[in-house]
Amino acid sequence: MTRREFLKAFVFLWSFLSLKEDSNAEGKNEQLHEAMFWRRVEDG
Amino acid sequence: MGKIVQCELCPNGCVLDVNQTSRCRTRINKDGKLYSIVYGKPCAVHVDPIEKKPFFHFLPGTKAFSIATAGCVLSCKFCQNWQISQAKPQETDTYDLPPDKVISYTKTYNCKSIAYTYTEPTAFYEYMFDTAVKAKENNIKNTMHSCGYINEKPLRKLCKYMDAADIDLKAFTEDFYDKICNGSLKPVLNSLVVLKEEKIWLEITNLVIPTLNDDMKKINEMCRWIVKNLGADVPLHFSRFFPHYKLTNLPPTPVETLTNARKTAIDAGLKFVYIGNVRTEAENTYCPSCKKILIERTGYQIIKNNISNGKCRFCNAAMPGVWS
Incomplete structure (x- = not known):
């Protein structure tokens, strides 16, 4: 593998992994709705 | 008061520090407030025959618009829907389906009822509750298939809008609930009595698992409890077990065991006893x-x-x- 080919592969892999990370982040973006039936408790 | 909260929805009573998630995986403490993270985000949406829930004495031959989100308040080793019930909401593919859209689809698909089912509806209580309120306004019936592991106050509030419930009575021993489901029997029995008191149409499902809950003495005890506390008219469905999730080492329930269980239930006084997951005349x-x-x-x-x-x-x- 030439230096140029290596760099191309590296850039491709980097973009792929970044994209994957973004899509996971989107999946974890919770949509919150206030729950019913709960209470605050004393610390400790 | 700090920012620790306690969920009062089910008998688990999860006490959660900031950013901690409940045992059912659907509720999170954000900065001292408890939130549902599955509201309007079902991972399963289907149009089913009402018989699939199973309801045999509730609008037979009609369709139920059926929804579920990820999550469950129990962790049964035999769960038949474990891929979604035991998953974190983030691990499932979800639809964007707020209550209004559920009502709209229910009408579009000509369903007489909405079924909160597949996983445990208590885990998506707020979503179920708001949808049930809107369904009632639109003359659509509400049904749920639940394990009945819910506290009395939220259950009674829900009963104002619920028309029918099929409750899994998984066994009649605390030991089974403790070791196999990581829960307890007593709250389930209480839920059954509450549903009866609230005049919700009630059917019961009992999955018969070889060696774990197929003792006819206990089945007899369970049936006599049903007759005494809920009445002889409550339909009971004995369901055939197939190896799933963490119980792949056990064989499917022999049909003979199910037939014996049905006979035991009829002898105990129950009038409507069915066998499910297998084709027999007992359907x-x-x-x-x-x-x-x-x-x-x-x-x-x-x-x-x-x-x-x-x-x-x-x-x-x-x-x-x-x-x-």
């Missing part, structure tokens, strides 16, 4: 008075319905259920 409804077939079924399909205006067409005996 039909028989008139307790004249013994003729009232509803003939094959799987989830109705072949013949001999109930007219809630009565047996042959002997005119009144049949318990919701027929129209």
